[in-house]
Amino acid sequence: MKKHNFSAGPCVLPKSVMEQAAAAVLNFDEGLSLLEISHRSKPFVDVMENARSLALELLGLEGKGYKALFLQGGASSQFLMVALNLLEKRAGYLNTGTWADKAIKEAEIYDDIYEVGSSKNANYNYIPKGYDIPDDYDYFHCTSNNTIFGTQMKNFPNSPIPMVCDMSSDIFSRQLDFSQFDLIYAGAQKNMGPAGTTLVVVKEDILGKVSRKIPSMMDYKVHISKGSMFNTPPVFAVYVSMLTMQWLKDLGGIKAIEEENEKKARLIYSEIDLNPLFKGYAVKEDRSNMNATFTLENENLKETFDAMVKEAGINGINGHRSVGGYRASMYNALTLDSVKALVEVMSELESKA
Ligand code: PMP
Numbered sequence: 001m002k003k004h005n006f007s008a009g010p011c012v013l014p015k016s017v018m019e020q021a022a023a024a025v026l027n028f029d030e031g032l033s034l035l036e037i038s039h040r041s042k043p044f045v046d047v048m049e050n051a052r053s054l055a056l057e058l059l060g061l062e063g064k065g066y067k068a069l070f071l072q073g074g075a076s077s078q079f080l081m082v083a084l085n086l087l088e089k090r091a092g093y094l095n096t097g098t099w100a101d102k103a104i105k106e107a108e109i110y111d112d113i114y115e116v117g118s119s120k121n122a123n124y125n126y127i128p129k130g131y132d133i134p135d136d137y138d139y140f141h142c143t144s145n146n147t148i149f150g151t152q153m154k155n156f157p158n159s160p161i162p163m164v165c166d167m168s169s170d171i172f173s174r175q176l177d178f179s180q181f182d183l184i185y186a187g188a189q190k191n192m193g194p195a196g197t198t199l200v201v202v203k204e205d206i207l208g209k210v211s212r213k214i215p216s217m218m219d220y221k222v223h224i225s226k227g228s229m230f231n232t233p234p235v236f237a238v239y240v241s242m243l244t245m246q247w248l249k250d251l252g253g254i255k256a257i258e259e260e261n262e263k264k265a266r267l268i269y270s271e272i273d274l275n276p277l278f279k280g281y282a283v284k285e286d287r288s289n290m291n292a293t294f295t296l297e298n299e300n301l302k303e304t305f306d307a308m309v310k311e312a313g314i315n316g317i318n319g320h321r322s323v324g325g326y327r328a329s330m331y332n333a334l335t336l337d338s339v340k341a342l343v344e345v346m347s348e349l350e351s352k353a
Contacts, residue, residue: 065205
């Protein structure tokens with residue numbers, strides 16, 4: 001039986017993408033596997049170019065001075081790379097969770113960081129608002145979706161300085177004016193593909209302004225000049241990301257998936273709010289459409305609920321240890337039917353209790 005996979009990432013991918021990826025492992029080009037061809041061969045160079053242009057197309061950023069790169073080292077390497085490439089004097093960071101906090105720690109290696117706002121005092125169950133961004137700083141950094149705590153920025157500030165955003169857990173999930181950001185990065189392993197590559201979309205004119213020497217592998221300009229092939233790229237991860245972006249485009253792009261994502265989120269949050277046995281973790285106005293975090297009002301029901309969840313073929317809803325309870329991650333490829341299956345178990349628990 002196929003599981004209802006609510007994993008926080010790596011996570012569910014579209015079935016058609018899995019099938020194409022599996023086929024390419026056996027035979028990608030004239031009897032050769034995707035895993036054994038040269039990354040400099042024409043078929044793979046085409047994959048890389050297609051992936052880069054699909055990313056810009058889906059985000060509506062074609063012809064606007066942006067470049068898309070598929071790098072390695074995860075989103076975690078971007079915490080460092082952003083600072084190396086952009087931080088000269090000082091930067092402002094919005095601290096909305098564990099990942100934002102880690103981004104701040106890495107940037108602090110290079111300079112003082114100013115936290116423009118933080119929700120650490122409430123264990124990150126909300127998004128700070130009404131903060132000021134100093135206009136003489138190098139850049140402002142935020143995290144659009146906080147995977148662990150289940151909060152999501154619904155509005156972005158009108159930043160007077162370049163805006164950098166970690167979109168690892170909600171890229172391609174909702175319509176935004178992506179041109180308000182100067183640099184976007186996202187680990188592939190949620191809405192884009194398997195683990196192993198990180199999408200970076202950067203407006204070229206913000207680069208080349210720091211005085212430090214940047215190691216080649218850490219330098220966005222080097223990767224841009226080599227068409228994201230400065231070194232051997234993670235061919236499988238880039239190929240599967242390309243397939244997933246193509247799948248999204250064929251569905252109708254971000255607009256179409258956003259409607260689905262809203263239906264899924266409405267369904268789970270209405271159950272959380274109506275069912276007296278559960279309590280939402282994040283404050284309502286900041287709830288994430290990707291990761292719904294909730295707890296049981298009565299911990300004694302945990303064993304029963306967990307057994308029912310398992311019986312229904314539901315996977316991956318245990319909450320992160322820093323929040324506890326449960327987290328239902330509902331990325332693009334998770335179907336509404338999977339959310340219905342979870343909601344059914346939640347309401348069945350109410351009728352049993
Ligand atoms: N940022 C966010 C918002 C994340 O959810 C994660 C991983 N879950 C990361 C950064 C770190 O990503 P990686 O493991 O690819 O370094």
